[in-house]
Amino acid sequence: MPKYAMVIDLQRCTGCGACSIACRNENNVSEGIYWSGNINETVGTFPHVRYHYIPTLCNHCEEAPCVRGCPTNAMYKKKNGITMHDPDKCIGCRFCMFNCPYGVISFNWKASHKFWRNQTPLIKGCTSSPAAEVKAVGGTGTPYYNPARAETLEGIRRKGVVEKCTFCDHLVQKGQLPHCVVACPSDARIFGDLENEKSKVRRLLGKFRPFRLKERLGTMPKVYYIRDFNPAAYQRDKGGV
């Protein structure tokens, strides 16, 4: 049985956000919800400043706190290591969000894609309404609805339940890569089987010194980061007192 993991090469990542856009399209993610996000910070004092950008997603932890704490097994591990969520079993207690050390689980505070439910035309007698637009193109909830998402999870998640990244399990089960990996223009995301010695992820983890977020918590994330992008140079000397 494969154990899936993702390696994110921070030297290749340009912070373009294509992963986030691709994720939203593939998984019908509503506004205000982020399966694919980032941690960014600006450090230093002008002119010696740097901007750091780390893409984030569910870490599919081996020892997932969200899975351990979920009272109904709505959050569960698949045999291939993917942490999945079943909205039918979710009671909306949000303990998984409280318990997740990475802040990558979102709650549907309101009905999804509210914009597209609006039946009022933007300009009366001139434009159609968002809801009419959805109907005209035969979408479900949005005009750009992706029906493939519904193969393993509710296509659009309902109000009152949580949702998060699934490593695009509906694509992976068909032998395809997660959509954020496909969409990355600089190939900064590498996906594969940790159990397979010949997989790219295994080779990269052996070649570089990877780090994972909050490793000290023992959650054993399956998203690894390698390298860093830093073109800054400095004059070589020994400093001073």
Place this chain on the structure above:
Amino acid sequence: MLAKVWFGLLVAGIIAGLVTVYQIYATGFTVYAKTDVLVWTLPLASYIFFSLTSSGLAFVSSLPMVFGLKRYEILEKRILFLEISVLVAAFICLILHLGSPLNVIWLLLSPNLASPLWWLAMLYGLYLVALLATFAGVYSGKASRILGLLVLLIAVGTSTGLGWLMGMTNARPTLDASFLILFFPLTAFACGMATILLFGLISSWVRGKEISQEQASLYDEISKWFGVLIAFITVGFIWRTIIGSFSSSAVEFAAFRHMLTLPLFQAEFWLGLVAPLVLVAIPAVRASQAGKVVVAGLFLVGMLIGRLEFILSAEMIPFGPLAVGRPEFVSYFPTIWEVLVPLSALSAMLLLYSLGERFLNLEGTPEHG
């Protein structure tokens, strides 16, 4: 006339709760001041407050039922009925907190034994059944010690289990399990005593009858032990403050240090702990009925604030991607709909209790079979 106004107010409170339910389901949980950072707020804090108070009442009711302190039997019916009423209030808060309360059937169909929430849900379900059975037994003069023991054990389980629930969140070290599994039952016990003092004395005022000498001496005794408990709680609270503010260097404690500067923390400490402790230490205040009611009321308000403070002090610092575009500490001010959650739960609890006072003889000593 006064009774009609009282019941009218309580029904209005319950209607406000029903309007809140409508708002949640028509608009969404956006009517609450919740975000992906502040996922647990006043509705859950109210649930913790009511559920721990119910556990505390169980500790008090165990004095005659389990530990054989017969002189407390005179309070037994009132305590048990209060426990049921307070537990109902806790359930109302919980239902208004959950995103999909109808899915709770999956607690039975798909149990996760590793989850403290699952155990708490099972215990609370059993708690209500055991409480009803115990009250029915006591009311009909067939009090069962076994049932009393079961209620006590469940109350120990729920009050310590809440500590397990909060404490298992490794990402939020301000919630320390080993502290909470002692602090929660201790504060629960004190809340139970405060509730007994408050409701026992106010009930006698409303009925316009002097309380018996026997009851008066029991309230004096409870008041003394209540003072001792407040002292222990205050000491624990001060140690928590010292550890959180000076001793720990973990970044997550920044939220706790920020909390120290907020009115919420100050109100909890000064209004909920210091003021009752000072008042209860004065013999004249402790001896007077009004003094007991004021001390109990202050402590209960302080504890409700405290339950919210505990949760927020773990949540106020956004981390990971949630920190992007947000300030170092997020602020919280409840919406009117959130305030209506504890108010409607309190209304339901008071209505149930008032009906109990009116139609069930909560004053009488139960006859043991």
